[in-house]
Amino acid sequence: MSSQDTPGARLAAFAAGLRFESIPAPVLRRTEDLFLDWVGSALAGKSARAVQAIEAYASSMGPADGSAEVLMTRRMTSPHFAAMVNAAASHVVEQDDVHNGSVFHPAAVVFPPALAVAQAIGASGREFLAAAVAGYEVGIRVGEFLGRSHYRIFHTTATAGTLAAAAATGRLLRLDAAQMLHAFGSAGTQAAGLWEFLRDAADSKQLHCAHAASAGLASAYLAQAGFTGARQILEGAQGLAAGMSSDADPARLTAGLGSRWATAETSFKYHASCRHTHPSADALLLLMREHRLKPDDIAAITAQVHQGAIDVLGRVVVPGTVHQAKFSMGTVLALVAEHGYAGLDEFDRHFLAPRIAVLRDKVTMQLDTEVDTAYPQRWIGKVSVRTQDGRTMQARVDEPKGDPGNTLSRPELEDKARRLAAYGGAATPAEMDGLIARTWGVADAPRMGRWLPA
Amino acid sequence: MSSQDTPGARLAAFAAGLRFESIPAPVLRRTEDLFLDWVGSALAGKSARAVQAIEAYASSMGPADGSAEVLMTRRMTSPHFAAMVNAAASHVVEQDDVHNGSVFHPAAVVFPPALAVAQAIGASGREFLAAAVAGYEVGIRVGEFLGRSHYRIFHTTATAGTLAAAAATGRLLRLDAAQMLHAFGSAGTQAAGLWEFLRDAADSKQLHCAHAASAGLASAYLAQAGFTGARQILEGAQGLAAGMSSDADPARLTAGLGSRWATAETSFKYHASCRHTHPSADALLLLMREHRLKPDDIAAITAQVHQGAIDVLGRVVVPGTVHQAKFSMGTVLALVAEHGYAGLDEFDRHFLAPRIAVLRDKVTMQLDTEVDTAYPQRWIGKVSVRTQDGRTMQARVDEPKGDPGNTLSRPELEDKARRLAAYGGAATPAEMDGLIARTWGVADAPRMGRWLPA
Known part of the structure; x- marks a missing residue:
């Protein structure tokens, strides 16, 4: 050559x-x-x-x-x-x-x-x-x-x-x-x-x-x-x-x-956090909407993720700064569960709020073979939630919001x-x-x- | 910790x-x-x-x-x-x-x-x-x-x-x-x-x-x-x-x-070339002085070197530029044999001269266990020369000129x-x-x- x-x-x-x-x-x-x-x-x-x-x-x-x-x-x-x-x-x-x-x-x-x-x-x-x-x-x-x-x-x-x-x-x-x-x-x-x-x-x-x-x-x-x-x-x-x-x-x-x-x-x-948290956040939003859950209903959340998410996010357990919070899967899912969105204001105002901390500590990440195999071509979101009354439920999204097949419109982009x-x-x-x-x-x-x- | x-x-x-x-x-x-x-x-x-x-x-x-x-x-x-x-x-x-x-x-x-x-x-x-x-x-x-x-x-x-x-x-x-x-x-x-x-x-x-x-x-x-x-x-x-x-x-x-x-x-x-060539250059100078050799007496030169020298210098066989010549063991040893010194002027004026090219092509590098083991703490120079009349001779220097134990004086530094x-x-x-x-x-x-x- x-x-x-x-x-x-x-x-x-x-x-x-x-x-x-x-x-x-x-x-x-x-x-x-x-x-x-x-x-x-x-x-x-x-x-x-x-x-x-x-x-x-x-x-x-x-x-x-x-x-x-x-x-x-x-x-x-x-x-x-x-x-x-x-x-x-x-x-x-x-x-x-x-x-x-x-x-x-x-x-x-x-x-x-x-x-x-x-x-x-x-x-x-x-x-x-x-x-x-x-x-x-x-x-x-x-x-x-x-x-x-x-x-x-x-x-x-x-x-x-x-x-x-x-x-x-x-x-x-x-x-x-x-x-x-x-x-x-x-x-x-x-x-x-x-x-x-x-x-x-x-x-x-x-x-x-x-x-x-x-x-x-x-x-x-x-x-x-x-x-x-x-x-x-x-x-x-x-x-x-x-x-x-x-x-x-x-x-x-x-x-x-x-x-x-x-x-x-x-x-x-869409969310103001590390992209590795987005698929799980969208899946959790979907799950809570479909099952009409409130934050207090949740006993435990398992985010089923690819290895890269664990590598990048795994080290942050209790975030010390807003920036670190954006790399905390627990914080992101807690903000989403509580506020329906993890935007800049939500992070700035609530990342250390007591209700967020309680939810955050209910979140764990788990390596998922299907998600990991699809990554990085596709960022599949899968979560599993156990409720306070003992039920277990799952949700998945195949394309998080903002991906090419689920993109933002020009009015949404202007607003952002x-x-x-x-x-x-x-x-x-x-x-x-x-x-x-x-x-x-x-x-x-x-x-x-x-x-x-x- | x-x-x-x-x-x-x-x-x-x-x-x-x-x-x-x-x-x-x-x-x-x-x-x-x-x-x-x-x-x-x-x-x-x-x-x-x-x-x-x-x-x-x-x-x-x-x-x-x-x-x-x-x-x-x-x-x-x-x-x-x-x-x-x-x-x-x-x-x-x-x-x-x-x-x-x-x-x-x-x-x-x-x-x-x-x-x-x-x-x-x-x-x-x-x-x-x-x-x-x-x-x-x-x-x-x-x-x-x-x-x-x-x-x-x-x-x-x-x-x-x-x-x-x-x-x-x-x-x-x-x-x-x-x-x-x-x-x-x-x-x-x-x-x-x-x-x-x-x-x-x-x-x-x-x-x-x-x-x-x-x-x-x-x-x-x-x-x-x-x-x-x-x-x-x-x-x-x-x-x-x-x-x-x-x-x-x-x-x-x-x-x-x-x-x-x-x-x-x-x-x-001291020489104007890659440092990996210096121990061999000094050893060759010593050998030629001790045995009163002239460049035309030389049939082959083997520079016995550490692996790093082979890694860095090995790819340059026929240099295309002055800079590349400074990474050519053959060119450096040829300049030293011919001019007694491989300085900036020697490179600029002679690196592609016919006599230099002939000598250059007589040089090979060989991994030497003693030299490689001492490196990088010590840069030992060892060369072996075969003469046109069939003799083989060796020389070594334990510290090339310019090293702490063989340093340049202030007048030498000022001159340089x-x-x-x-x-x-x-x-x-x-x-x-x-x-x-x-x-x-x-x-x-x-x-x-x-x-x-x-």
């Missing part, structure tokens, strides 16, 4: 050659949906201490003006720092999108560099959308390629995200296929992000997104300037998979390029974006009206300017 | 608490030696295309003025970008220092952030030296901890280097032990760098240093602002070693803290720094006179200002 004909080289050539005209209209519309959903998340992160620390760093180390917009402060700076801060803000409220098969959150690492670079070079809305699709298609395939063994230790959004950010940036900079492969090489050799922070509820997730977005963006700019990278950074003998995966499958890098649009497989988050912006105190309702209208019309924008008024 | 009593926490506490007064004078003098040696390397990188690409990126994305100095251009910018560019420039000519036991190049990732931050905050020369020692002690121990399995895939200077940069920066920012541990968490979760680029002679090594220096620096500034990281990023179940090593030994993180000064174990490079600066066209001889004098007096500097005239 020559270096020109490797899976990584074919993926790079696809990203470099992707044209707006060749992307099906439903995929473009879904990309607009994903863009609005991302803006909401990036605005919601405004008040988070960890995000503010990264913005303060960007302010002190980056230029005080520039051509790219930090959404939450509306400050202009260089694309490197705008991408860094917007990415840091994107993931903190855990409401951004997720691609199930790759267990990868594309928006948080694709839109920040895509918007920053599009603004900086004055790209059209069409170029912006094509670049975003390039980022999604690349990042999702790299995540799938790295596999489940990778995800056990590494935060795929951080690692695959660095490649995704490079692809989106490289597409906007009109890199050719060879340059794009060099950008992948530089991105892959900077790919990093470990799950260890979950144990301490540390701030690393925000840093992971910031790092992926800015390092990936840098990789593409460097490639444009002739800087070279490893041509087989993904699949080579000393590449990313060799170092960080034991079940990598290079065929997944190129599967269905140009015919399968992984972008449109991306799910929106408005709630997120209000949560962050980052835009007025009138400003959101304008932002939403601009988003639905992005494909006709001759030039990507500021996304919020100065 | 509580989270306050982990090896990583003890290492962080050591770095945070290190005082100038507690560092033995010979270690401080050696640190000054290492500093001068690093400045030379950073100046020598000025003319390298890959370094210029990173400097161009820093110029376009960073502020156009600031308090930290880009040595090769004498431009002032923010510490983030000064550290990034100086680090990128440090390693490109392969003349910077190396610590044998950790197979780690400390100067390239410690001095760039230490100088940039010291300049930015106006630290004294003593504070600067203490910070540099903190960076060396941490980086070397992290490299030793990650072990040989790590080095097979990962560039330890890039990965351990991110922690080293955080330690040096954190010490200058006067982080307390808890903040330093958070800085380690943020640095470790950004640690990255794969050897895959060697196959293509790509530019990644410069990016690795740039990334380690800037990401480590950012991690310490973020910790100062309250940003938290994983407390067991090094040794935890989803930490750096769990993801990137199979033979990590946590005891090595804390071995001899405060009594063993790993900084002073660091070797200077002058040659490196001249090679880069980055400073005049008179400027180097001033720089050298300032370096030997750094411990008395009340404030770290510019290191070269504007």
Whole structure:
């Protein structure tokens, strides 16, 4: 296999050659949906201490003006720092999108560099959308390629995200296929992000997104300037998979390029918690509705889950922070049982409430073979409840709310974006009206300017 | 074991608490030696295309003025970008220092952030030296901890280097032990760098240093602002070693803290090639001197080496670039046989010369049990030569030139720094006179200002 004909080289050539005209209209519309959903998340992160620390760093180390917009402060700076801060803000409220098969959150690492670079070079809305699709298609395939063994230790959004950010940036900079492969090489050799922070509820997730977005963006700019990278950074003998995966499958890098649009497989988050809790939460909601249960009726809840959920969520028993609560299956199911929804407000106001704590301690997770086998292609939710009066009942959902077959409508997406912006105190309702209208019309924008008024 | 009593926490506490007064004078003098040696390397990188690409990126994305100095251009910018560019420039000519036991190049990732931050905050020369020692002690121990399995895939200077940069920066920012541990968490979760680029002679090594220096620096500034990281990023179940090593030994993180000064174990490079070639080069020089051989007398050379040398050097047979030539055992031994020295000029002018190519093709590497067992604590050089008239002879060196027991004198270091600066066209001889004098007096500097005239 020559270096020109490797899976990584074919993926790079696809990203470099992707044209707006060749992307099906439903995929473009879904990309607009994903863009609005991302803006909401990036605005919601405004008040988070960890995000503010990264913005303060960007302010002190980056230029005080520039051509790219930090959404939450509306400050202009260089694309490197705008991408860094917007990415840091994107993931903190855990409401951004997720691609199930790759267990990868594309928006948080694709839109920040895509918007920053599009603004900086004055790209059209069409170029912006094509670049975003390039980022999604690349990042999702790299995540799938790295596999489940990778995800056990590494935060795929951080690692695959660095490649995704490079692809989106490289597409906007009109890199050719060879340059794009060099950008992948530089991105892959900077790919990093470990799950260890979950144990301490540390701030690393925000840093992971910031790092992926800015390092990936840098990789593409460097490639444009002739800087070279490893041509087989993904699949080579000393590449990313060799170092960080034991079940990598290079065929997944190129599967269905140009015919399968992984972008449109991306799910929106409905609950404000780690995605691993959503199938169980939806199944519990269904069960309580079908059996007309009240929270006090419940003696015990068993969430039947895949191994990845146990790996990621298992360590959090009694959450110490709101963020940790979003990784506590017990807390999420308790909020859902009590309030019918596990949104940002529910977490902030109730995650340590006595009634929630009592319900939380009734929840256990159990590995389920059917759920585990279907994962990560399908995220099946199964719960079993024992009632105070001794009955046992089950429920299942085959697609949690927000998944492609059970997606959010544009009015639902608008409502979610408005709630997120209000949560962050980052835009007025009138400003959101304008932002939403601009988003639905992005494909006709001759030039990507500021996304919020100065 | 509580989270306050982990090896990583003890290492962080050591770095945070290190005082100038507690560092033995010979270690401080050696640190000054290492500093001068690093400045030379950073100046020598000025003319390298890959370094210029990173400097161009820093110029376009960073502020156009600031308090930290880009040595090769004498431009002032923010510490983030000064550290990034100086680090990128440090390693490109392969003349910077190396610590044998950790197979780690400390100067390239410690001095760039230490100088940039010291300049930015106006630290004294003593504070600067203490910070540099903190960076060396941490980086070397992290490299030793990650072990040989790590080095097979990962560039330890890039990965351990991110922690080293955080330690040096954190010490200058006067982080307390808890903040330093958070800085380690943020640095470790950004640690990255794969050897895959060697196959293509790509530019990644410069990016690795740039990334380690800037990401480590950012991690310490973020910790100062309250940003938290994983407390067991090094040794935890989803930490750096769990993801990137199979033979990590946590005891090595804390071995001899405060009594063993790993900084002073660091070797200077004499030849301008990958350090893995140096023991064989010195042994060949000795053999040719002892037996009064001329290059034309040689029929075959066998370099008896450790496995790491075969892993890193084995893939380069016929080098396509000067950089790749520095990883070609055949080319290095041929230059040494022909010119008595494998310096920057020898590589640039002769690496593809017909006489060099003929000698190069007479060199083979062979795994040697004694050499491999001693490595990485000791880098023994053993060569066997067969002559055209049928004789076979051996030679060995127990410490290559530049190692602590066979170190370079201050006049030798000054000469090397002058040659490196001249090679880069980055400073005049008179400027180097001033720089050298300032370096030997750094411990008395009340404030770290510019290191070269504007």
